[in-house]
Amino acid sequence: MSKRSPFAILRTTRPTAHPRDQSHRCQVRLVKVRSGVAAGRTTRHPTHTEWWTLFRSREQFDACAADDALRFRDPLLFTQIKAQLDDVFDR
């Protein structure tokens, strides 16, 4: 992505290990887009998956986080994402 792009990559987390399976890798990217913040999650092993969803508001993220297993599986990653989203939506 060029430096002139209006869509800044806000955050790229380091791949994190699933506590129960060290081969499971998860990476989250947050990118500011016109209608909100796009969150992309990539996992490797046993299946390579990449999926993107859009948070239009902080409230949408809070609603998701309330029952998101990521919050419990990986509290550090969850805290990082929440802090970054708070920062974006507070601007």
Place this chain on the structure above:
Amino acid sequence: MSSIDEAGSICRRDVARDARYPARALDLILQLQGAEGPPQLLDALVSATEAIGAAASLYSVAIPETEGEGEPFSFSLFACDPAFAHRQQQSGPLPDHPWFRFARTHSSPGTDRTVPVEGPADQEALALAQQHGFTSCLIVPTAAGPDLHRVEMLCLGSRCHAAFDGEDARIVRALARSLAAELHDWVTRHLSASLQEAAQLQQIDITLLHLEWQGLGTKAISARTGLSPSAVDTRFQRLNYRLECPNRKASARRAAEHGLLESRD
């Protein structure tokens, strides 16, 4: 800007009363090709979904695992309530969803009325979707090409019952097909470029994979490329390693499934 939820609170038929709506929707569909990456593609999909008059949409590509031929892969864009994306991911792999099963076995679009429900898991999956803007839905399968196992589908959702059925939904169904085709083109280019970059493939590598995909053996590939037979074998060994595949047949299939060999067909 109206949100997806607000757009979903009105029926598609209310939107369709505006005579200019097909042109506006088509204009936004055409803008998909300008997306820089998946986040911008998702943003454009959200706009196109709203312009069509749908409450939500989901586009997904799955390359299932075939015997000894590399790991399964899936790529999905959720232009809908993010809570649906999270809950769906928690409930099981998307390729097991009844919508995906429909896409695997059909070439023409269908609505929620035509999706077979085969057990409690299907009922739970569809109930979850109904809670998040897919009360009724239109599933548009996309053909990946001959001899490929890749499955793609676009699913448009509405908060109204039977929003995609009947004669007056013809425009919506036509727009949905256009949207699915544009998404297919973009995602194919993206998957192809991603694989080429990840495996650091050069043009000669792609040529070798293409010839292997055509079913040629070492001697024939050697004659076509001017490489010695041992050089062909050595290059394939390196290719298999970089593509994380057990053999050259699997490597060629992986390249084909990701669209890397399309431009040479």
